Amino acid sequence: MSATKVSDTALAVSIPEEKQSKAIPSGTSGVKSFLSGGFGGMCLVLAGHPLDLLKVRMQTSTEYKSTLDCFRKTLAENGVRGMYCGMAAPLVGATPVFAICFWGYDMGQKIMRSAYNLSPTDKLSTNQILFAGGFSAIPTTAVMAPMERIKCTLQVGSASATGVVYKGPADAAMGIIRTGGITSLFKGTCATLLRDVPGSVAYFGAYELIKKSLTNQSAGQGSISPVAIVTAGGLAGMANWTVAIPPDVLKSRLQTAPEGRYTGVRQVFVEMMRTEGPGALFRGMGPAMLRAFPANAACFLGVEISLQLMNKAW
Template identity: 55%
Template sequence: MADDQSSAAIKDEEFEQKKQATSSVKSFLSGGFGGVCSVLVGHPFDLTKTRLQTAADGKYTGGLDVVKQTIKADGIKGMYRGMGPPLIGVTPIFALSFWSYDMGKKLVYAMTPSRTDPKLSIPELAFAGFFSAIPTTMVAGPAERVKVLLQLQGQSGSTGPTYNGPVDVVRQLYKEGGLKSIFRGTGATLARDGPGSAAYFCAYEASKRLLTPAGQDPQQLNFLNVLTAGGLAGMAMWALAIPPDVIKSRYQGAPHGTYSGFLDCARKTVAKDGMKALFKGFGPAMARAFPANAATFLGVEVSLQAMNKMF
């Protein structure tokens, strides 16, 4: 009898471990699919934001002027300049983000073994969200560096090297300063994505809970709720992330030697253009935030539901 109970306990433990591993794989794959959806919807907004953030004062009158000048110079395809790096890198970036968020939540449960309520609190969700940004940044930092340089290349009046594509950017950056040059701005990316991810996942979970009628499970797929909560999550993230994103874009896009670091870039930016410079690109970022992140979470939830049915 004791042997049977011991054997059953071992099987239960093995099943739970397999279930957790499967859950992690699903989080990874669904995050990657959601990221692809995000880039396809949001890249033109992102390009507009980056050009507004890095252009000299007076070059553009606003986001619509960026769009007008870009299309005039390069056609519609100009709005998708630099999409290669995020589209290629987005699968590991978003996959890592959602996988790390899942790991962050599991870490919270591991640290609170005596909890009676399985529902995570807002501070606990914020912890898991911030945690998700740490491994993600190691991929996102270099990808952002390449993306920013390609986005700025088509801007009239821009100076600096001419790149033939993402691989050429990496090659020239490595020649310029090795891995340090490729990873320039990675710390700035974490400064943006840490608080931003905390707000992102908190806002999504909280919005879904508020939008779900009493007695129903917030985890059940409801397209309207997912789109709304995802869009609000994106807006919450960018409301916090714009100032560090401005500094990150300027730091990553500037010629070598312009700034000694992230803080030096922030100091010089404020000294030259005032505090308002830290909110350049706020309009395009917020305009992008809702549709792009609504698409992200819809992609995540739909793919997750599909995988749940398959295995």
């Protein structure tokens, strides 16, 4: 940190002091929360999609020995462009998904302020921040579940047992609907919620606490260091996946399985424990963690910068 202190100060993002401890400040309008979250989501997808693809392929197949092995085989089979297979769906979906996520986080904070009769400038306690983080996952799941279903289906593609290859998100969505009906798009919704509620608690909680700690040490009063934002955002992403990877494995298995293969996430878990053991719950941990830092660092930096620009504009 000391090696970057000079450039850190020069690049400091100036934000009013009372807003320092919140990714989405309490006084921020819902529109700004929505827009800044959407921009952050786009930054996340662009930075982290190749490693997300490796994660999903490792979770849904036993043919890969390691993250490096998965990378080599994917690259040999599909080329560099293949590393971005299925990106259109999350990129298009990133704006509403992360917009709703950060809007939900803002709403969770406002619920806490209303419940505890706090003013917009009062700092929330750690427990209140954790509640707001968990609350954000509830509205997000309604949009996230079908997007994840399409993304995982595209990412597995020819590597799946069915061997079905779709041309793009629209083709995959139509194929899913033809096979299992419109409700099939929402297969894995409970698993998504099971992943994202505790994951979001860890995500936003870690971000706020780490950023506050780093800001106090490396940035002057009334400012947030970009390095503090990037570090806190990256570590928050890793905290999220530390909690979320087991339910994410279950979700990926459920969403990419042939129609009618599983009755629900419970059956996926029982069969996985019986045939592969507890270690299977952590498949894809390597690429998930490798992706988590740069992707979420980009996400939170995008959120903070876009929010600052909007605050200056109106």
